[in-house]
């Protein structure tokens with residue numbers, strides 16, 4: 001009898017634990033899912049921005065397509081599924097135009113896969129990209145034919161594309177692209193339009209990232225195209241920088257007041273009060289605030305404490 005009772009007890013505990021982890025899973029998904037999915041995010045959309053520049057959104061990713069006299073230029077293939085979907089659009093809209101050049105904005109694998117779908121004549125990337133790629137499975141990354149470093153002006157089929165090097169910011173291989181004739185900047189992973197960044201912007205060195213945003217903001221342009229969610233105007237990038245920097249400076253103040261994490265008691269709640277509520281007051285209506293801001297808060301507290 002005792003044995004049966006013990007077995008029953010173990011089963012009950014196991015069941016309780018499994019339903020509890022199910023609940024955790026459900027709660028996490030419910031919290032994070034609306035950031036990446038929903039109306040206006042799911043699906044794809046091909047749009048014309050200026051006379052010869054187009055943008056393609058595929059779920060929460062967005063890239064840039066430039067028509068030139070020598071064929072198309074695509075910046076960031078992202079992944080195979082997105083590339084296949086874009087290729088279908090391009091074949092339909094510009095059936096006689098080949099892809100002349102594919103450019104990678106930075107080495108990150110979620111921006112550089114599936115490029116072979118386009119069979120480009122040339123593939124351009126920052127010279128340090130292979131240094132990182134050698135540590136990962138990159139069989140889906142089409143190998144560059146040309147490496148660049150520093151600010152580089154590309155002249156392709158009569159269109160000037162200025163590749164603006166952003167230093168150690170979001171990796172040290174990051175470029176923004178300024179097309180002066182269109183007064184447009186495509187700045188992958190450097191800013192969003194009225195949307196909070198996911199997980200504090202992964203792989204971000206904050207001081208360099210601020211320098212990078214300021215370098216782009218110093219350019220004279222009108223249209224700002226981000227690599228995730230919507231596109232907008234230059235002021236959107238200015239507002240986004242201010243949002244990021246407000247969060248950082250609140251985190252800095254909180255550390256000054258309540259010490260570096262782990263050195264005093266009950267710090268988490270104090271950081272939360274100091275950073276979360278003022279940020280929610282100002283940016284609570286931006287896309288992703290509810291889903292992502294707490295992760296950003298933790299990232300800013302640790303970043304400001306450690307120096308990154």
Ligand SMILES: [Zn+2]
Pocket residue numbers: 106108111170189
């Ligand atoms: Zn990235």
